[in-house]
Amino acid sequence: MPRLAANLSMMFHEWPFLERFKAAKEAGFTAVEYLFPYEHPAEAMGAALQDNDLTQALFNLPPGDWAAGERGLATQPARRDEFRTGVATALRYAAATGVKRLHVMSGHGASDDKAARAAYADALRFACDQAGPAGIEILIEPINGRDMPGYFMNDFDLAVDLITELGLPNLKLQFDIYHRQIIRGDVLTGLKTLLPLIAHVQIASVPARAEPGSGELDDIRVLQELDALGYTGFVGCEYRPAAGTLAGLAWREKL
Ligand SMILES: O=C(O)C(=O)[C@H](O)CO
Ligand SMILES: [Mg+2]
Numbered sequence: 001m002p003r004l005a006a007n008l009s010m011m012f013h014e015w016p017f018l019e020r021f022k023a024a025k026e027a028g029f030t031a032v033e034y035l036f037p038y039e040h041p042a043e044a045m046g047a048a049l050q051d052n053d054l055t056q057a058l059f060n061l062p063p064g065d066w067a068a069g070e071r072g073l074a075t076q077p078a079r080r081d082e083f084r085t086g087v088a089t090a091l092r093y094a095a096a097t098g099v100k101r102l103h104v105m106s107g108h109g110a111s112d113d114k115a116a117r118a119a120y121a122d123a124l125r126f127a128c129d130q131a132g133p134a135g136i137e138i139l140i141e142p143i144n145g146r147d148m149p150g151y152f153m154n155d156f157d158l159a160v161d162l163i164t165e166l167g168l169p170n171l172k173l174q175f176d177i178y179h180r181q182i183i184r185g186d187v188l189t190g191l192k193t194l195l196p197l198i199a200h201v202q203i204a205s206v207p208a209r210a211e212p213g214s215g216e217l218d219d220i221r222v223l224q225e226l227d228a229l230g231y232t233g234f235v236g237c238e239y240r241p242a243a244g245t246l247a248g249l250a251w252r253e254k255l
Contacts, residue, residue, distance in 0.1 A: 001255050002223050002235040005031035005057035007202070010238055011245045018048055025052040027249060033058040033236045036066075038089065042096035049097055056099040057234040058139070058174075058200055061127070062086035063105050072105025074123035075116035075152045079107075087127050094136055101200050102131060103139045103174055109152035116152055121166060128168040137199045141174035144182040156184055156194070163197055172199030176238065181206045181217055188225055195229055204239035211239055213251045220254045 006012065006029040012020035018040065024032055032054050037045045049056055064070030064079065073079040073086065090102050104127055109116030127138045140162065145154045153159060163171050175198045180187050191198070203223070205215030212219035223235065241248040 008034040021048040046096035056097040072107035075107040075109040106153035139174040176202040178204040202236040202238040
């Protein structure tokens with residue numbers, strides 16, 4: 001049985017953000033993830049976890065101006081200082097929450113833009129160097145171009161090339177099954193061959209990004225195969241419930 005983490009940015013929207021922790025615990029989750037904690041004091045995020053005996057599986061570095069459409073700063077040479085400040089901020093929240101995985105969103109950029117790639121590599125080196133002493137892994141996630149047009153990290157080969165090229169012990173892959181199916185398919189082979197690089201998995205149905213098992217893939221079988229491969233990390237439930245969070249949780253019983 002995979003260690004499921006409720007994604008509080010997508011699930012439990014029936015509750016205000018800080019109340020989603022208790023709701024997730026009462027619904028049987030032992031871990032949570034979300035996009036960003038930064039609207040709340042770090043201490044409040046730590047307390048929400050402790051009060052509900054929950055583990056923080058993952059969150060993202062500050063992405064720049066999300067409301068204005070920014071999706072990370074790492075590929076932007078002119079934003080290097082801001083990116084680095086964001087690393088320090090994320091590590092402060094990591095200390096308060098005990099999280100051991102931080103996702104660095106790449107930001108936008110064409111895949112053949114050499115300056116963007118160099119800035120991204122530099123940003124990842126810096127983040128890994130800063131996070132390493134705290135035992136924290138830095139993750140990169142291929143995201144499909146339909147959901148995020150113009151996003152730089154949009155391909156699994158690109159992610160593997162970067163991880164291999166940089167050779168940093170704490171630079172890992174965030175394998176989102178939803179994105180994998182859209183970008184490339186071949187999900188089971190992807191999980192098997194990339195397993196040594198994978199530090200976090202996420203799941204949602206394709207194409208609706210709703211409950212696992214409700215789309216074109218046999219998500220239950222995929223998660224069973226992931227178990228059989230020996231994956232011991234978290235699986236983030238990064239989906240939008242089709243008709244209410246609690247009403248849609250029955251898929252977990254098939255695992
Ligand atoms: O979009 C996703 O799949 C993610 O996991 C990112 O963290 C946020 O966009
Ligand atoms: Mg994801």
